[in-house]
Amino acid sequence: MTVRGLRSRLRSGVGRAGWAVADAWVIGRRYLYHLLRKPDEIASTLVIPVLAVLLFGFVFGEAMGAAMEVPGGDYREFLMPGLFALTMAFGIGNTTIAVVTDASRGVVDRFRSMPIASATLLAGRCVADVLAAVVDLTLLVVMGLLVGWQWHNGPVPFLIGLGLLLLLRVAFTWIGIYLGLLVRSPEAAMKFFSLVFPLAMVADTFVPTELMPSWLAPLAAWNPLSSTVIATRELFGNPSMPGDTWIAQNAMLMAVVWPLLIVAVFATLAVRRYRRLGE
Amino acid sequence: MPSVFDPSHPAVLTEGLRKRYGGSNGARVLDGFDLAVAPGTIHGLLGPNGAGKTTAVRILTTLLTADGGHAEVAGYDVARQPAHVRTHIGLAGQHAAVDEFLTGRQNLEMFGRLYHLGARRAQRRTAELLERFGLTEAANRPLRHYSGGMRRRLDLAASLILAPAVLFLDEPTTGLDPHSRNEVWQAVRSLAASGTTVLLTTQYLDEADQLADRISILAPSGPGGGRVIAEGTQADLKARIGTDRIDVIVTTAEQVELAARTVGDVADGAPELDSANRRVSVPVADRVSALAELARRLDDSDVEVDDIAMRRPTLDDAFLSLTGRRVVADENDAGGAGTGRTG
Ligand SMILES: Nc1ncnc2c1ncn2[C@@H]1O[C@H](COP(=O)(O)OP(=O)(O)O)[C@@H](O)[C@H]1O
Ligand SMILES: [Mg+2]
Numbered sequence: 001m002t003v004r005g006l007r008s009r010l011r012s013g014v015g016r017a018g019w020a021v022a023d024a025w026v027i028g029r030r031y032l033y034h035l036l037r038k039p040d041e042i043a044s045t046l047v048i049p050v051l052a053v054l055l056f057g058f059v060f061g062e063a064m065g066a067a068m069e070v071p072g073g074d075y076r077e078f079l080m081p082g083l084f085a086l087t088m089a090f091g092i093g094n095t096t097i098a099v100v101t102d103a104s105r106g107v108v109d110r111f112r113s114m115p116i117a118s119a120t121l122l123a124g125r126c127v128a129d130v131l132a133a134v135v136d137l138t139l140l141v142v143m144g145l146l147v148g149w150q151w152h153n154g155p156v157p158f159l160i161g162l163g164l165l166l167l168l169r170v171a172f173t174w175i176g177i178y179l180g181l182l183v184r185s186p187e188a189a190m191k192f193f194s195l196v197f198p199l200a201m202v203a204d205t206f207v208p209t210e211l212m213p214s215w216l217a218p219l220a221a222w223n224p225l226s227s228t229v230i231a232t233r234e235l236f237g238n239p240s241m242p243g244d245t246w247i248a249q250n251a252m253l254m255a256v257v258w259p260l261l262i263v264a265v266f267a268t269l270a271v272r273r274y275r276r277l278g279e
Numbered sequence: 280m281p282s283v284f285d286p287s288h289p290a291v292l293t294e295g296l297r298k299r300y301g302g303s304n305g306a307r308v309l310d311g312f313d314l315a316v317a318p319g320t321i322h323g324l325l326g327p328n329g330a331g332k333t334t335a336v337r338i339l340t341t342l343l344t345a346d347g348g349h350a351e352v353a354g355y356d357v358a359r360q361p362a363h364v365r366t367h368i369g370l371a372g373q374h375a376a377v378d379e380f381l382t383g384r385q386n387l388e389m390f391g392r393l394y395h396l397g398a399r400r401a402q403r404r405t406a407e408l409l410e411r412f413g414l415t416e417a418a419n420r421p422l423r424h425y426s427g428g429m430r431r432r433l434d435l436a437a438s439l440i441l442a443p444a445v446l447f448l449d450e451p452t453t454g455l456d457p458h459s460r461n462e463v464w465q466a467v468r469s470l471a472a473s474g475t476t477v478l479l480t481t482q483y484l485d486e487a488d489q490l491a492d493r494i495s496i497l498a499p500s501g502p503g504g505g506r507v508i509a510e511g512t513q514a515d516l517k518a519r520i521g522t523d524r525i526d527v528i529v530t531t532a533e534q535v536e537l538a539a540r541t542v543g544d545v546a547d548g549a550p551e552l553d554s555a556n557r558r559v560s561v562p563v564a565d566r567v568s569a570l571a572e573l574a575r576r577l578d579d580s581d582v583e584v585d586d587i588a589m590r591r592p593t594l595d596d597a598f599l600s601l602t603g604r605r606v607v608a609d610e611n612d613a614g615g616a617g618t619g620r621t622g
Contacts, residue, residue: 019395026392030378037380037421106376110437113340115365116393278343279300 020120027124028131031098035132041094045136048090049083050143056206057147068211070239078239080140080149081161081232082205085225087136088169089200092176095129096189099180108277118274122267126173133169137162152237161235164255168228171259174266181273204229208241209248221247224262227254288354290445290476291316291339296348297505298334308334310505312348314478314495318444321467321477323487326497327598331505332480333373335497336449339478340370353444369438369446373453375430376437377422383409383433384418390437408436412466428459435466439475446470448479452486464489484593488513499598508601520597523566525573527559528586535559541580545572551599557585562592 035041056064057076065075102108111121144150151158183189202216203209203225209217220226221243230251233240242248296312299305308331316322326332337343339352341361350357353367370376377386384405391401409415412432422430431451438446448467452460467490471477481487487494494516496509509516529538532554539550539559547569548562563569566589577584 022395023393026389030381030389033385034380106372106374107378109337109340109342109372110370110376110390111393112342113365113368113370114390114393115362278337 016117020117020123023116023120024124024127027121028127031125031128032131034098035128042132042135042139045087045091045094045132046139049087049140052083052086052206053079053143053147064207068208068241070241074148074239076144076147076149078233079206080144080147081236081238082203082229084137084140084165084232085168085203085229086200086205087140088133088165088228089172089225090197091129091133091136091169092172092179093189093193094132095125095173095176096180096183096193097186099125099177100183100186100189103181103277104185108274112274112277119267119271122174122177122270122274125177126170129173129176130166130169133166137165149238151235153235157235157237161232164228164231164235167256167259168224171224171262171266174263174270178266178270178273181270181277199223200225204242208243209245210241210243218245221245224254224258227251227258231255288318289315289351290318290353291322291478292349292351293335293339294349296335296338296350297346298331298338298343299346306500307505308500309338309345309348312497312506314507316445316476316478316493318476319471319474320492321471321479321490323491323494324478324480324497325482325484325487325494325597326480327482327499329500330497331500332497333449336370336372336447336478336480340368340447341365366441367444369441369443371431371434371438371446371448371451373449375434377430377434379422382419382421383414383425383429386422386433387437387440390440394441396440404440408439411469412436426459427455428462431455431459431463432466435463439470443475445476445478448477450480450482453482484597485591496597496601498602503602509597516597520592520600523563524590524592524596525561525563525566525570526586526588526590527561527573527577527582527584528588529557529559530583530585532557534582537580538577538582538584541576541582542573545569545576 053076056079061075061079064070065078068075068078070078099108108121112118151161179189179192183192200223202220203223204220205225209220209226212220227247228251230240230242230248232238232255234252242251247254291314293312293314296309296314297307298309299307312331312335314322314324314335324332324335334343338345338350339357341357341364344358352364355363355367357364378389381389387405387408388401391404392398394401396404406415409418412435414429414433414436417425417429422433425433435448435451438448451467452463455463464486467477467479471490477490479487479490491513493510493512495507496516498504498506498508509519511519527538527542529535535552535554535557539552542550542559542561545563546561547564550562551560552558553560561569561573563573570587570589574587577587
C-alpha cells in the first residue's frame, strides 16, 4: 500500500477547511462512541435537573410560586427554562474530565504528533458535546411537557430558544476544554468544580434576580446563564420577572453576546495551551 | 533539502540540544544532547529514570520546543518544519495512547481517517495492521478488555498507520510482564526488518542489547547530566562498560580482600569489592571458562565461599564504569519489566 502520494496531499493545504470539518467529525464521533458505552454520563448530567423538577417543581413549587407571585402562578413554567440552561452549564464537567483524561493518558500527545490542526481536534470535542446536549435537551423537554410546562409562542421562537441554549453549551464547552488542558488530573478537576458549581446556581434559574439580596443581585444578573434563561423564557412565552436593569432588559442580545465572547476568549486560550502542552 | 531516503543522511539528528522546564531557573534536563541515527536502523537511547529520554523524544516528535541546539527528523528541522516532521513520524509514548472505549478496529480506523486515508483505505490499512500484530481476533473488542501486551501492540500499530519513516518508541516495554515484553520485542524487530528507522528509549541494558543496532547512553540527571556519555554498537560499549560479571559472595567481610587477590588475573578488568555485602564482583570476558577457572582457584585457596553467581552487566554497572558513580534504580518505575533483569 502506498501512502507517499498522500503526504504531498496532506501538505498541499488544498481543501484544508474541508479536512478540518472531516477531522472534527472523526474526533466528535469518537466521543459519541464513549457516550454509547457510558450512557451513565448522560444520566449523571440529568440527575440534578430531574431532582430539581421534583423538589422545586412539586415539593416547594406551590409555596415558591405564591411567594414570588409568578405571573400566571405556575412555578414549573418559570423553572424549566432555568433548568435547561443549568444543564447546559453543568455539561462542563463531562467536557473537562474527558479532556484531562485524554491529556493524562497520552492520547492528546499522539494527536499532537499527527499532521492535524490543533483547533480541529478541540472543535471535535465541541461537536460531540453539542450533540450530547441535543440529547439532554430532548429528554428535558419531554420531562417538562410531562410536568405541565409548555412553549406558547409557536415552533420558531421555540427553536430559537433551543438554539440559544446550545450556544450557551458551546461556550461552556470551550471553558471546559481549557480547564481540561489546564489541570493535571481528573481529581484536580473535580475539586475545582465543587467550587465553581455554586456559581452556576447564582443566576435567574430558581429565583428571579429581583428577589435576591442586593449584594447578590448584580452578580446573578451579570451571570451569562441569566441572560440565556431570561431570553428563553421570553421566547417560550413562560412567566418571567426580569426586572428593569440594563442587563435584564437586553437579555436577548446578551444571550448571544455572552457565549460568543466566552468562545472567543476560551477557544483562544485553549488552542494556545494545547500547542504548548507539557512545557 | 535532504531527502528522507538519502542513506548517508541521518534519519534523526540532534546537535547540542538544550532544554529546561519551568523557565530559566528550572533544572537542565537536556544539556548538549547529540544523537545521529542512520536510516533503517534501530537506535537505543539508554538512560535511568529522569535522565531526559522522554524529553528528547517529545522534542523530536514536535510536542515540545527545545531551548537551543538543532534537531532534525527525516531531514526536516523539528522547530521550523514541524508539519513536515509530523507526516513522517510515528510515536508510541510511555503510556499507551489508544482509546479505551473504542474497539481495536475503531481505534486504528479513527487514526487512519485522521491521516486522511479515506474510509476504504483506512479500513484496508487497519485490517493489514491488525493481522500483522496478531490482533485480528480481538479486533472488535473494546480495549478495556485487552491485556497490557495487546494494548501495547495496538498502540504500536496505531503509530504505524502512515508507514512512518521514523518511529519513536518511548519505553515500549516498561510495566509489561516478560511474555508481553517478548511480544513487543518481536514486533519491533519485524518493523526494523521492513526498513523503518526506530529510536527506542529504555532503562534496561538488555532491552537495548536485544533490539538496537547502536546504543546511546544518556547520563543520569544531575551535574553532567542531559548528554550522551557513550555511543556505539554493543561490541563498542561492551568493551567500555565491562562484559559479564561473576559475583563471589564470601562468608565474612574479612575474606573479601583475599578472594579478590585469588581471582585477580581471571578478571577482565578490576574486580569490584563490596565488603558490606561480602561480595567481589569480577568482570569476565568468557563466562564459561572464567567460571570454571574461578571455581578451581577458589577451591585451592583458603577463601570460604558462600555463593557464586553469574550475571550480565546492568545499567548500574555501565554507569559505574562510565561515570564512576552509582545510579539508584527506581524500583517502582521499573515495574514488571524490571524483574529478572540481572540474571
Ligand atoms: N513537564 C515537566 N515539567 C517539569 N519538569 C519535568 C517535566 N517533564 C519532565 N520533567 C523533569 O525532567 C526530568 C527528565 O524527565 P524525562 O524526560 O521524563 O526523563 P526520562 O524519560 O528519562 O525518565 C525529570 O527530572 C523530570 O522530573
Ligand atoms: Mg520517560
